[in-house]
Amino acid sequence: MxxxxxxxxxxxxxxxxxxxxxxFVVPTVWMIAASVKPLPEIFKSPPSLLTDHPTFAAYGEAxxxxxxxxxxxxxxxxxxxxxxITLLVSSLAGYAFARIKFPGANALFLVVLTGLLVPSxxxxxxxxxxxxxxxxxxxxxxxxxxxxxxxxxxxxxxxMRQFFIALPAELEEAGRLDGLGRPGIWWRxxxxxxxxxxxxxxxxxxxxxxxxxxxxxxxxxxxxxxxxPQALTRFxxxxxxxxxxxxxxxxxxxxxxxxxxxxxxxxxxxEGLAHSGLK
Amino acid sequence: xxxxxxxxxxxxxGYVFIAPQLLGVLVFVLVPVGMAIWYSxxxxxxxxxxxxxxxxxxxAALASDPQLSSVLLATVLFSxxxxxxxxxxxxxxxxxxxRRFRGATFFRTLFFSPVVVSVVAWTLVWGFxxxxxxxxxxxxxxxxxxxxxxxxxxxxxxVSVVISQVVRSVGVNMVLFxxxxxxxPSELYExxxxxxxxxxxxxARITLPLISPTVLLTAIITIVGALQSFAQIAVLTGxxxxxxxxxxxxxxxxxxxxxxxxxxxxxxxxxxxxxxxVLTLLQWQLRKRWVFHEQ
Numbered sequence: 001m002x003x004x005x006x007x008x009x010x011x012x013x014x015x016x017x018x019x020x021x022x023x024f025v026v027p028t029v030w031m032i033a034a035s036v037k038p039l040p041e042i043f044k045s046p047p048s049l050l051t052d053h054p055t056f057a058a059y060g061e062a063x064x065x066x067x068x069x070x071x072x073x074x075x076x077x078x079x080x081x082x083x084x085i086t087l088l089v090s091s092l093a094g095y096a097f098a099r100i101k102f103p104g105a106n107a108l109f110l111v112v113l114t115g116l117l118v119p120s121x122x123x124x125x126x127x128x129x130x131x132x133x134x135x136x137x138x139x140x141x142x143x144x145x146x147x148x149x150x151x152x153x154x155x156x157x158x159x160m161r162q163f164f165i166a167l168p169a170e171l172e173e174a175g176r177l178d179g180l181g182r183p184g185i186w187w188r189x190x191x192x193x194x195x196x197x198x199x200x201x202x203x204x205x206x207x208x209x210x211x212x213x214x215x216x217x218x219x220x221x222x223x224x225x226x227x228x229p230q231a232l233t234r235f236x237x238x239x240x241x242x243x244x245x246x247x248x249x250x251x252x253x254x255x256x257x258x259x260x261x262x263x264x265x266x267x268x269x270x271e272g273l274a275h276s277g278l279k
Numbered sequence: 280x281x282x283x284x285x286x287x288x289x290x291x292x293g294y295v296f297i298a299p300q301l302l303g304v305l306v307f308v309l310v311p312v313g314m315a316i317w318y319s320x321x322x323x324x325x326x327x328x329x330x331x332x333x334x335x336x337x338x339a340a341l342a343s344d345p346q347l348s349s350v351l352l353a354t355v356l357f358s359x360x361x362x363x364x365x366x367x368x369x370x371x372x373x374x375x376x377x378r379r380f381r382g383a384t385f386f387r388t389l390f391f392s393p394v395v396v397s398v399v400a401w402t403l404v405w406g407f408x409x410x411x412x413x414x415x416x417x418x419x420x421x422x423x424x425x426x427x428x429x430x431x432x433x434x435x436x437x438v439s440v441v442i443s444q445v446v447r448s449v450g451v452n453m454v455l456f457x458x459x460x461x462x463x464p465s466e467l468y469e470x471x472x473x474x475x476x477x478x479x480x481x482x483a484r485i486t487l488p489l490i491s492p493t494v495l496l497t498a499i500i501t502i503v504g505a506l507q508s509f510a511q512i513a514v515l516t517g518x519x520x521x522x523x524x525x526x527x528x529x530x531x532x533x534x535x536x537x538x539x540x541x542x543x544x545x546x547x548x549x550x551x552x553x554x555x556x557v558l559t560l561l562q563w564q565l566r567k568r569w570v571f572h573e574q
Contacts, residue, residue, distance in 0.1 A: 005376075010380055013375060013378065013380065014382060016375065017372075017376075017382075018322065020371075020372065020390075021389045021390065022391065023442070023446045024389055024390050024393055024450075025389055025392070027393075027401065027404040027405060027446075028393070030404060030408065031404045031407075034407070039447075043412050044417075045418075047418060052542060060496065064534045080444035088299075088300045089300050089303065089502065090300065092299065092300070093295040093296060093297045093299070093301070096293045096297045097297065100289055100290075100292060100293035100296070101290075101293070102289065102290040102293030102294060108297060108301060111304060111309075112297075112300055112301060114304065114309065115303075115304040115307075115308045117556060117559060118308050118505070118552060119507045119551060119552065120507070120557075121509060121528045121531050121532065121548060121556060122312065122531075122548040122549065122551060122552045123307070123308060123311035123312060123315065123316060124535075125544055125545055126310075126312075126314035126315050126318065127307065127311050129314070130311070130314075145303075146307050147301070149299065149303025149307055150302075150304065150307040151308070154300070157300050174425065181290040181292075182288070182289060182296075186296075190323060202516060207395060211398055211399070211433065212399060213509070213513075213530070214510065217513075220438070222385070224410060228397070228398070229397050229398070229457070229510070230399075230451075232397075232399050232400060232403060233399060233403075233514060244407060247402040247403060248404070248407065251399075251403055251404065253550050254397055254400050256397070257398065258395050259392065259398075260386075262391075262392065263388060263392075266388045266391070268382075269391070273451065273454050273455075274454050274455065274457065275460035
């Protein structure tokens with residue numbers, strides 16, 4: 001009796017979750033499904049997921065309409081570079097704020113934290129002027145510098161500090177007895193232990209850069225310098241009409257690699273985030 | 280004795296280690312905020328590039344801007360809607376997933392997946408689904424309902440933007456709530472059950488108070504995030520129809536980069552900054568009142 005009831009309850013739970021999941025899953029599935037349909041079929045009513053005439057023509061169009069391969073490389077190299085700089089800068093600062101006693105450390109940490117409080121929209125007009133004076137408009141420099149040293153990096157520094165604070169002091173003392181200086185302790189002892197925190201930071205930073213939209217829109221004007229999110233909004237024909245299947249094919253190509261990495265490594269993603277000190 | 284004692288070397292290393300981050304915040308956050316304050320006291324002529332000091336003129340213009348009240352209303356509706364739905368839905372999903380059953384990880388992956396989809400791609404697909412002859416009205420039509428042109432009506436446009444934003448970002452809150460729920464000691468639940476407490480009472484009296492710090496933190500993060508939602512608006516509605524989805528961030532962008540009103544745009548940007556700061560400080564103060572802390 002009671003086991004039948006618990007079975008029923010579990011079935012209800014799964015059913016409720018399945019219904020809740022619809023808006024989370026359908027858009028992505030729809031995007032992929034529509035990208036392989038011939039254009040007239042996209043607006044068929046009632047809508048169906050599958051088509052009798054799958055075609056990858058829209059994928060080819062995405063590359064001939066814009067320098068899409070180039071834009072792909074732009075997004076990728078910027079995100080990788082930004083992630084590497086952020087890992088270095090935030091693990092250094094996070095370590096120092098957590099483990100080294102120096103005058104003004106607390107006050108300086110608060111100064112750094114203000115980087116989290118200020119929305120990027122507030123600073124973008126002055127930054128535009130600064131980069132204009134530095135001759136860096138329509139280059140990738142603003143995207144690389146601001147993302148790897150401002151808000152996303154501050155969040156990373158905070159996460160790294162939370163992690164390093166929890167390390168036992170004995171580890172550092174052991175390192176000292178072995179004759180290591182501070183940089184040696186940071187590099188040889190603390191960083192290898194910080195792999196969970198570092199991977200959380202790497203994931204968050206990569207996504208932040210990969211998905212950036214306002215900054216590229218403001219700083220870049222040449223299509224061959226565009227990043228993917230920005231390029232996605234430019235698929236319109238000569239009359240300003242939407243090229244839906246091309247756009248959805250390009251969107252699929254933007255989303256799919258990250259989505260696949262996520263599904264494979266989802267444990268790291270979710271646990272990294274949960275333990276990122278945001279608790 | 281040597282000048283470079285361990286202590287002195289430590290202090291120097293500390294400064295060297297934090298230098299890149301500190302410099303980044305100074306150059307890319309604090310200096311620009313200072314510049315924005317200066318810009319808000321000036322009027323710019325875009326054609327000559329000349330700026331003239333006008334004192335509080337831009338600030339006075341806030342009061343006489345006929346569009347600002349619509350913009351603020353849209354901002355409140357959007358942020359309020361996003362926060363309430365995001366926290367509510369995030370908590371609901373987390374509570375459902377917190378039970379042990381086969382498929383919990385699978386569902387967690389599903390609910391989290393939109394977080395890794397780029398905002399622009401996600402929003403494009405929603406725009407595609409929500410248009411007059413799009414997939415959602417297609418589905419509604421199949422069951423005999425004639426759906427509205429979602430993005431073209433004031434009320435439904437706001438609802439559409441809020442929902443697409445909530446579905447994309449709720450996974451983050453869900454994960455944070457799950458982590459918090461797993462931190463609630465199971466002895467407390469057992470004790471309550473022995474005392475004959477019902478599930479609803481257990482949730483209200485034990486679970487909710489114990490995870491309240493997380494609720495507070497996610498509320499701050501979600502509000503601040505909602506106040507900064509730009510791509511969603513830009514791609515889905517462009518602020519329209521009329522001003523119904525023109526939230527403050529989008530208005531800042533329009534003034535500064537479309538209408539070239541650098542001074543007034545900076546004034547609006549500072550208003551946005553003050554909202555974010557006030558909300559953060561307010562929540563911080565409230566924390567002392569209602570957040571339960573474990574001993």
